[in-house]
Amino acid sequence: MVWEAVADLDQLEEGDMMVVRMNGEPICVVRLYEDEAVAVHNTCTHQQQPLNEGYLQEDDTLICPAHNSCFDLRTGEPKGVPAVAPIPVYACKIEDDAIWVDVDQQLNDAEIPHKPYH
Secondary structure, three states: OOEEEEEEEHOOOOOOOOEEEOOEEEEEEEEEEOOOOEEOOOOOOOOOEEEEEEEOOOEEEEOOOOOEEEEOOOOOOOOOOOOOOOOOOOEEEOOOEEEEEEEEEEOOOOOOOOOOOO
C-alpha cells in the first residue's frame, strides 16, 4: 500500500475531475461529494479516449466524450454499449484536507486499457 496525495481538497470542487500520472498510467480523480472522491483509469475501454474530457452525470457515472460510453465510477462497469469492458478503479480517500490514491490497490479486476494505436 502506497498512498499518495494527488490533490488538495480546494483544488477540486464537487463534480470536478483531474488527471494525474501514477506508475506511468493516467488516473482520473473525481470529487463526487464533499467527503467522497474516486479514482479510475483515464482511458475508455472502447476506443481509448481520455475520460476526463467527458462529463459526470448525477448518478455518479462518467460519460466518455467520444462515443458516449458510460462507466459506473465506483465499480468501473460499463452501463451500456459501445464499451463492454470495465475500467480499473483504484483505492481513493479524502483525509487531512487532501485526496489520496493508491494505484497498487485496484478495487476491481479490470485490465489496464491499452494505449491508443494512433
